[in-house]
Amino acid sequence: MNAVTSTGPAITVGELVARAETLRPLLREEQPATEANRFPTQKIYDALSEAGLFHILKPKRFGGYEMNLDDFYRVVIEIARGCPDTGWWFALGTGHAAQIASYFNERAQAEIFGLRPNFQAPWSFVAHNPVAGKVDGGYRVSGTWYYCSGVPYASHFMGNMALPKAEGATEAPMLTVVVPEGGFTRLDNWGDLMGMKGSGSHGVVLDDVFVPDHMTFRFDGDAGIDGPTVGSILHGNPLYGGLFAAFAEGGLAAMATGLAFAALDEYEDLIATRNTPGTATLRAYNPDYQRSYGQAVALADSARAITLQGANLYLEHAARCVAGEAPFTIEKAVRLDGMYHMAERLAYEAVELLVRTASSAALKDGARLPRYLRDIIMCVSRGHDQFEFRAPNIAKEMLARTRGLAF
CATH class of the missing domain: 2.40.110.10 (Butyryl-CoA Dehydrogenase, subunit A, domain 2)
Structure with a gap:
């Protein structure tokens, strides 16, 4: 087991985001191999490990960076911009460091985080x-x-x-x-x-x-938190004092946001290198393609803003709960969950718009745009995780509080 340290390595989120951006060409190059392999290749895992990206939410006392949730999402966005599949795998495998650090005692955390340097757990x-x-x-x-x-x-x-x-x-x-x-x-x-x-x-x-x-x-996924958690006391950080229900969807919202920007990258290359059909003019000069590109940028930017604000609200709710000022209620959790789902929906709309206006020639087998469309459809069609099925929870929690109704 690794020795427990009082502080983790000194690094900034800007450095980690820059490292993830540097990996974008490799992530894109490995997309077909990752898909065929059914999970990221060893080359990708080693590159992410060498970049130190597995330690963002791990506590400092166990060698992690103990950064905020929005920092984690910024890195997930960049990874997914290179490869959405890898972004999904990374977000849902690595993010649960926050729950281990929140809900388990010191003995368990030392064993879990000390097993090997890169914690990952679905x-x-x-x-x-x-x-x-x-x-x-x-x-x-x-x-x-x-x-x-x-x-x-x-x-x-x-x-x-x-x-x-x-x-x-x-x-x-x-x-x-x-x-x-x-x-x-x-x-x-x-x-x-x-x-x-x-x-x-x-x-x-x-x-x-x-x-x-x-x-x-x-x-208990149906219960809130009304005070400090084991982890918030152990680490002295409200990051480890929040509800999982307010956390769970955020990683996929970050992945979906990165996916939308990945589709924008493909579309930009398309309109900057190919002519409008029947003309000798680049599509980049055509108002129709400009309109699609601009609308998709706004959708992707909005998805990013929602995702990062969700992370900030999570920490705000957790900090007030740990301080004894206000409980972290299920209502707060389901409303954050709704925000994350709306970010995913905006990402879907961006990708759908870009694919629909890219022309069929851009949708050949093995091309990235059709892969991105398939991936974002998977994100917004996950059975009981579809927002249409979860939105009633927001209404019930709010009406129970504001009107005293029982459901």
Whole structure:
């Protein structure tokens, strides 16, 4: 286990963003290989590791940078601008450092962050036949979890499941377990959907794995926080005092934003190098193409602004909660979740507009624009994660508070 340090390496977010920007040509070059591989290639992983991009949200006392959430999103945007699949894999595999640092005690954090330098752990809530049998000192856990984005190269797996209901209880308590590499098996079951084929969202199997008590926590996604968390006290940082429900979608909003800028890069190259059909004039001089490009820029810029403001609001809510000024309520969480989904929708609109006006010649097999369209469609069509299905939660939370209605 790595030694615990009192401070992490001195670096600025500007330096990390610049490093991610420098990797853009490599990320784009490796897009076909990443898609064929079903997750980022070893070359990509090594490049991200050498750039130090895995440590943004990890606490300083464990060798991380302990930067703010908006700093993390800025880097995710740049990674996704180079390769959206890699951005998805990175955001959902690396971002959960914030939850480990928020909800687990010092012993668990030292073990988790000390296992190896690059912490990565998908957190899946989609399980088939999960079982957590209580034994002395912990649980024996079995089951299969799906959509474990980030599991290739992961140091840990985080799986959520329901425990048996207590007598007279209306709901079953939820348990999340953290299992280090070697204790879980990654299935070869990703890549048959239309997009995000290289996001590394494979399934995971646990087969009668012992998980000690300190590597678990009771997760209640329907409850708010009304004071400091274990992590906010340990690290003295409100970053580690927020609700996961207010955090979860932000990484994908950042990925979608980067994807929109990636599509803009392709479109800019297209209109700056190809003539308007039937003329000898570059498309860049044509008001129709200028209009599409300008509208898409505004959409992408708006998605970026929403995503970064969501991160700032998360920290503001967490800071007030830790200080005892106001609880971090589920209403605040679902409204932040809604903001992130709107950022994804704006990114989708930008990509759709660019693809629709690029001409069919730009949509050949292997071209980037059609890949980006497939990827953004996957982002906005994720079953229960579609905003249309989640928007009612905002209404219910607000009406319960403002009108006293019960749902």
